[in-house]
Amino acid sequence: MKIVECVPNFSEGRDIEKINRIMDVVKTDEHIKLVNYESDADYNRTVVTLIGDPNHMINLILKMVEVCLKEIDLNKHSGEHARMGAIDVIPFIPISDITMKECISYSEKCAELIYEKYDIPCFLYAEAARFEDRKSLPSIRKGEFEGMKDKIKDPHWLPDFGKQEIHPTFGCIGVGARDFLVAYNIDIATEDESPAKKMARTIRKSSGGFQYVQAGPVYLENRKHTQVTMNILNYKKNPIYRIFETIKMEAKRYHVEVTGAEIVGLVPKDALVRSLKYYYACNNLEFPESISLKEVVQDVKKYMLFRDFDETKIIDYFL
Known part of the structure:
Protein backbone atom coordinates (compact mmCIF):
# COMPACT_ATOMS: atom_id res chain seq x y z
CA MET A 1 0.00 0.00 0.00
CA LYS A 2 1.33 3.42 -0.96
CA ILE A 3 1.63 5.69 2.08
CA VAL A 4 2.65 9.32 2.17
CA GLU A 5 3.02 11.73 5.02
CA CYS A 6 1.59 15.20 4.42
CA VAL A 7 2.20 18.15 6.74
CA PRO A 8 -0.09 21.07 5.81
CA ASN A 9 0.51 24.22 7.88
CA PHE A 10 -2.39 26.63 8.21
CA SER A 11 -2.17 30.21 9.42
CA GLU A 12 -4.22 30.13 12.61
CA GLY A 13 -2.91 29.27 16.06
CA ARG A 14 -4.96 31.44 18.44
CA ASP A 15 -8.67 31.15 17.75
CA ILE A 16 -9.56 27.73 19.20
CA GLU A 17 -13.06 27.65 17.70
CA LYS A 18 -11.70 28.43 14.25
CA ILE A 19 -8.98 25.79 14.62
CA ASN A 20 -11.59 23.23 15.67
CA ARG A 21 -13.77 23.99 12.66
CA ILE A 22 -10.81 23.46 10.34
CA MET A 23 -9.72 20.29 12.13
CA ASP A 24 -13.25 18.83 12.10
CA VAL A 25 -12.78 18.28 8.36
CA VAL A 26 -9.62 16.29 9.07
CA LYS A 27 -10.90 14.33 12.06
CA THR A 28 -13.97 13.07 10.20
CA ASP A 29 -12.06 11.76 7.18
CA GLU A 30 -12.23 7.96 7.21
CA HIS A 31 -9.37 7.38 4.76
CA ILE A 32 -6.53 9.44 6.24
CA LYS A 33 -4.97 9.05 9.68
CA LEU A 34 -4.52 12.24 11.69
CA VAL A 35 -1.26 11.68 13.52
CA ASN A 36 -1.24 14.94 15.43
CA TYR A 37 -1.67 18.69 15.15
CA GLU A 38 0.02 21.46 17.09
CA SER A 39 -1.13 25.07 17.35
CA ASP A 40 1.14 27.86 18.52
CA ALA A 41 -0.28 31.24 19.49
CA ASP A 42 3.01 33.12 19.06
CA TYR A 43 3.58 31.73 15.59
CA ASN A 44 -0.20 31.94 14.94
CA ARG A 45 0.10 28.72 13.01
CA THR A 46 -1.07 25.11 13.20
CA VAL A 47 1.01 22.20 11.93
CA VAL A 48 -1.01 19.12 10.93
CA THR A 49 0.59 15.70 10.37
CA LEU A 50 -1.30 13.17 8.24
CA ILE A 51 -0.46 9.76 6.78
CA GLY A 52 -2.34 7.69 4.22
CA ASP A 53 -3.00 6.90 0.57
CA PRO A 54 -1.82 9.77 -1.68
CA ASN A 55 -5.05 10.08 -3.71
CA HIS A 56 -7.20 10.20 -0.57
CA MET A 57 -4.66 12.67 0.83
CA ILE A 58 -5.23 15.05 -2.07
CA ASN A 59 -9.00 14.84 -1.55
CA LEU A 60 -8.60 15.76 2.12
CA ILE A 61 -6.20 18.60 1.32
CA LEU A 62 -8.79 20.07 -1.04
CA LYS A 63 -11.38 19.98 1.76
CA MET A 64 -8.91 21.72 4.08
CA VAL A 65 -8.27 24.43 1.50
CA GLU A 66 -12.01 25.01 1.16
CA VAL A 67 -12.60 25.43 4.90
CA CYS A 68 -9.47 27.59 5.38
CA LEU A 69 -10.67 29.78 2.54
CA LYS A 70 -13.83 30.43 4.56
CA GLU A 71 -12.16 30.76 7.96
CA ILE A 72 -8.89 32.66 7.41
CA ASP A 73 -8.32 36.14 6.04
CA LEU A 74 -4.60 36.90 5.94
CA ASN A 75 -5.33 40.63 5.78
CA LYS A 76 -6.24 40.27 9.48
CA HIS A 77 -3.44 37.86 10.41
CA SER A 78 -0.17 38.42 12.23
CA GLY A 79 2.32 36.08 13.86
CA GLU A 80 6.00 35.32 14.35
CA HIS A 81 6.13 32.69 11.58
CA ALA A 82 6.51 33.77 7.96
CA ARG A 83 3.48 32.95 5.81
CA MET A 84 2.15 33.59 2.33
CA GLY A 85 -1.09 31.61 2.45
CA ALA A 86 -3.98 30.65 4.72
CA ILE A 87 -2.63 27.17 4.14
CA ASP A 88 0.99 28.14 3.73
CA VAL A 89 2.72 24.92 2.75
CA ILE A 90 1.73 21.39 1.70
CA PRO A 91 4.61 18.90 1.50
CA PHE A 92 4.26 15.26 0.32
CA ILE A 93 6.78 12.92 1.97
CA PRO A 94 7.36 9.28 0.92
CA ILE A 95 6.73 6.77 3.71
CA SER A 96 5.97 3.31 2.32
CA ASP A 97 5.99 1.70 -1.16
CA ILE A 98 6.22 5.07 -2.88
CA THR A 99 9.06 6.95 -4.56
CA MET A 100 10.02 10.60 -4.45
CA LYS A 101 9.20 10.82 -8.15
CA GLU A 102 5.65 9.68 -7.40
CA CYS A 103 5.37 12.22 -4.57
CA ILE A 104 6.38 14.95 -7.02
CA SER A 105 3.60 13.83 -9.35
CA TYR A 106 1.04 13.88 -6.52
CA SER A 107 2.16 17.35 -5.41
CA GLU A 108 1.72 18.62 -8.97
CA LYS A 109 -1.76 17.09 -9.17
CA CYS A 110 -2.69 18.63 -5.82
CA ALA A 111 -1.45 22.11 -6.81
CA GLU A 112 -3.27 21.98 -10.14
CA LEU A 113 -6.57 21.00 -8.49
CA ILE A 114 -6.25 23.73 -5.85
CA TYR A 115 -5.92 26.36 -8.53
CA GLU A 116 -8.71 24.92 -10.68
CA LYS A 117 -11.20 24.63 -7.81
CA TYR A 118 -10.38 27.68 -5.71
CA ASP A 119 -8.41 30.10 -7.91
CA ILE A 120 -5.47 30.03 -5.49
CA PRO A 121 -2.02 30.21 -7.13
CA CYS A 122 0.52 27.53 -6.17
CA PHE A 123 4.31 27.37 -6.30
CA LEU A 124 6.08 23.99 -6.52
CA TYR A 125 9.05 23.73 -4.14
CA ALA A 126 11.73 21.34 -2.83
CA GLU A 127 12.05 18.19 -4.99
CA ALA A 128 9.01 19.26 -7.05
CA ALA A 129 10.54 22.65 -7.93
CA ARG A 130 10.87 23.40 -11.63
CA PHE A 131 13.36 26.21 -11.04
CA GLU A 132 16.50 26.15 -8.90
CA ASP A 133 15.55 29.20 -6.81
CA ARG A 134 12.23 27.59 -5.90
CA LYS A 135 13.76 24.58 -4.16
CA SER A 136 13.92 26.65 -0.97
CA LEU A 137 10.51 27.54 0.46
CA PRO A 138 11.86 30.67 2.24
CA SER A 139 13.02 31.95 -1.15
CA ILE A 140 9.50 31.67 -2.55
CA ARG A 141 7.86 32.99 0.62
CA LYS A 142 10.15 36.01 1.00
CA GLY A 143 7.97 39.10 1.27
CA GLU A 144 5.14 37.02 2.78
CA PHE A 145 1.46 37.61 2.06
CA GLU A 146 1.79 41.38 1.96
CA GLY A 147 4.81 41.40 -0.34
CA MET A 148 3.53 38.63 -2.61
CA LYS A 149 0.89 41.00 -3.99
CA ASP A 150 3.64 42.72 -6.00
CA LYS A 151 6.21 39.92 -6.16
CA ILE A 152 3.86 37.56 -8.02
CA LYS A 153 3.53 40.13 -10.85
CA ASP A 154 7.26 39.78 -11.60
CA PRO A 155 7.58 37.45 -14.64
CA HIS A 156 10.30 35.56 -12.72
CA TRP A 157 7.75 34.62 -10.04
CA LEU A 158 4.99 33.39 -12.30
CA PRO A 159 3.19 30.67 -10.25
CA ASP A 160 3.54 27.09 -11.42
CA PHE A 161 -0.24 26.91 -11.31
CA GLY A 162 -2.35 30.06 -11.45
CA LYS A 163 -2.36 33.61 -12.67
CA GLN A 164 -0.04 36.37 -11.49
CA GLU A 165 -2.37 37.54 -8.76
CA ILE A 166 -2.69 36.20 -5.22
CA HIS A 167 -6.07 35.30 -3.80
CA PRO A 168 -7.17 38.48 -1.97
CA THR A 169 -7.79 36.78 1.41
CA PHE A 170 -6.05 33.38 1.10
CA GLY A 171 -2.81 34.35 -0.62
CA CYS A 172 -0.90 31.51 -2.30
CA ILE A 173 0.53 28.11 -1.38
CA GLY A 174 3.84 26.27 -1.58
CA VAL A 175 3.16 22.66 -2.62
CA GLY A 176 6.04 20.23 -2.89
CA ALA A 177 7.70 16.89 -2.27
CA ARG A 178 10.55 16.35 0.14
CA ASP A 179 12.27 13.94 2.49
CA PHE A 180 11.76 14.11 6.22
CA LEU A 181 12.41 17.58 7.58
Missing part, protein backbone atom coordinates in the same frame (compact mmCIF):
# COMPACT_ATOMS: atom_id res chain seq x y z
CA VAL A 182 13.06 18.02 11.29
CA ALA A 183 11.34 21.18 12.55
CA TYR A 184 13.37 21.96 15.65
CA ASN A 185 13.46 24.91 18.06
CA ILE A 186 15.91 25.66 20.88
CA ASP A 187 14.79 27.75 23.87
CA ILE A 188 17.01 30.62 25.02
CA ALA A 189 16.33 32.10 28.49
CA THR A 190 16.18 35.76 27.54
CA GLU A 191 13.63 38.17 26.13
CA ASP A 192 16.36 39.87 24.11
CA GLU A 193 16.15 38.58 20.54
CA SER A 194 19.70 39.67 19.67
CA PRO A 195 21.56 36.53 20.94
CA ALA A 196 19.12 34.21 19.13
CA LYS A 197 19.59 36.22 15.96
CA LYS A 198 23.38 35.89 16.17
CA MET A 199 23.20 32.17 16.96
CA ALA A 200 20.82 31.52 14.07
CA ARG A 201 23.30 33.24 11.77
CA THR A 202 26.06 30.96 13.08
CA ILE A 203 24.29 27.70 12.23
CA ARG A 204 22.30 28.37 9.05
CA LYS A 205 23.64 27.53 5.60
CA SER A 206 22.81 30.91 4.05
CA SER A 207 25.13 32.68 6.51
CA GLY A 208 28.00 30.22 6.16
CA GLY A 209 26.90 27.75 8.83
CA PHE A 210 25.79 24.15 8.51
CA GLN A 211 24.58 22.65 5.26
CA TYR A 212 20.89 21.64 5.30
CA VAL A 213 19.96 24.07 8.08
CA GLN A 214 17.57 27.02 7.82
CA ALA A 215 17.34 29.09 11.01
CA GLY A 216 16.14 32.35 12.47
CA PRO A 217 15.31 34.06 15.79
CA VAL A 218 11.88 34.47 17.33
CA TYR A 219 10.46 35.90 20.55
CA LEU A 220 7.63 33.95 22.16
CA GLU A 221 5.33 36.37 23.95
CA ASN A 222 3.43 33.63 25.78
CA ARG A 223 6.57 31.97 27.11
CA LYS A 224 8.54 35.18 27.66
CA HIS A 225 11.71 33.88 26.04
CA THR A 226 13.35 33.65 22.63
CA GLN A 227 14.08 30.69 20.40
CA VAL A 228 16.46 29.74 17.66
CA THR A 229 13.91 28.21 15.30
CA MET A 230 15.04 25.99 12.44
CA ASN A 231 14.44 23.32 9.85
CA ILE A 232 17.03 20.56 9.53
CA LEU A 233 16.66 19.44 5.94
CA ASN A 234 18.94 16.39 6.24
CA TYR A 235 19.36 14.99 9.75
CA LYS A 236 21.72 12.27 8.49
CA LYS A 237 24.31 14.78 7.28
CA ASN A 238 23.71 17.28 10.09
CA PRO A 239 22.37 15.47 13.15
CA ILE A 240 20.36 17.22 15.83
CA TYR A 241 23.05 16.89 18.51
CA ARG A 242 25.56 18.85 16.41
CA ILE A 243 23.22 21.84 16.10
CA PHE A 244 22.17 21.61 19.76
CA GLU A 245 25.75 21.51 21.05
CA THR A 246 26.79 24.38 18.78
CA ILE A 247 23.98 26.56 20.11
CA LYS A 248 24.94 25.66 23.71
CA MET A 249 28.53 26.66 22.95
CA GLU A 250 27.50 29.93 21.32
CA ALA A 251 25.08 30.72 24.17
CA LYS A 252 28.04 30.89 26.56
CA ARG A 253 29.51 33.69 24.45
CA TYR A 254 26.39 35.80 24.95
CA HIS A 255 25.93 34.81 28.61
CA VAL A 256 22.50 33.27 28.06
CA GLU A 257 21.21 29.83 28.99
CA VAL A 258 19.75 27.10 26.80
CA THR A 259 16.79 25.81 28.79
CA GLY A 260 15.04 23.40 26.45
CA ALA A 261 14.22 22.31 22.92
CA GLU A 262 11.17 21.13 21.00
CA ILE A 263 10.23 19.15 17.93
CA VAL A 264 7.35 20.56 15.88
CA GLY A 265 5.40 17.81 14.16
CA LEU A 266 7.04 14.38 13.97
CA VAL A 267 10.59 13.09 13.92
CA PRO A 268 11.94 9.69 12.78
CA LYS A 269 13.34 7.43 15.48
CA ASP A 270 16.51 7.18 13.39
CA ALA A 271 17.11 10.94 13.75
CA LEU A 272 16.99 10.64 17.54
CA VAL A 273 19.09 7.47 17.72
CA ARG A 274 21.85 9.07 15.64
CA SER A 275 22.12 11.88 18.19
CA LEU A 276 21.77 9.68 21.27
CA LYS A 277 24.75 7.60 20.13
CA TYR A 278 26.85 10.76 20.46
CA TYR A 279 25.76 11.32 24.07
CA TYR A 280 26.26 7.66 24.99
CA ALA A 281 29.80 7.86 23.61
CA CYS A 282 30.47 11.08 25.54
CA ASN A 283 29.45 9.31 28.74
CA ASN A 284 31.41 6.16 27.90
CA LEU A 285 28.20 4.13 27.68
CA GLU A 286 27.52 1.29 25.27
CA PHE A 287 24.54 2.02 23.07
CA PRO A 288 21.98 -0.82 23.23
CA GLU A 289 21.45 -2.91 20.10
CA SER A 290 17.72 -2.47 20.53
CA ILE A 291 16.26 0.63 22.16
CA SER A 292 12.54 1.11 22.75
CA LEU A 293 10.63 4.27 21.92
CA LYS A 294 10.03 4.77 25.63
CA GLU A 295 13.79 4.69 26.30
CA VAL A 296 14.42 7.06 23.38
CA VAL A 297 11.94 9.54 24.87
CA GLN A 298 13.61 9.36 28.28
CA ASP A 299 17.07 9.89 26.80
CA VAL A 300 16.26 12.82 24.52
CA LYS A 301 14.66 14.59 27.48
CA LYS A 302 17.77 13.91 29.56
CA TYR A 303 20.51 14.72 27.07
CA MET A 304 18.84 17.12 24.64
CA LEU A 305 16.33 18.83 26.94
CA PHE A 306 13.29 18.00 24.81
CA ARG A 307 10.08 19.34 26.29
CA ASP A 308 6.47 18.41 25.52
CA PHE A 309 7.75 15.20 23.95
CA ASP A 310 6.45 11.63 24.04
CA GLU A 311 6.25 8.53 21.85
CA THR A 312 3.50 10.02 19.69
CA LYS A 313 6.01 12.57 18.38
CA ILE A 314 8.01 9.75 16.76
CA ILE A 315 6.81 8.67 13.32
CA ASP A 316 7.71 5.02 13.99
CA TYR A 317 5.04 4.89 16.72
CA PHE A 318 2.37 5.07 14.02
CA LEU A 319 4.02 2.66 11.58
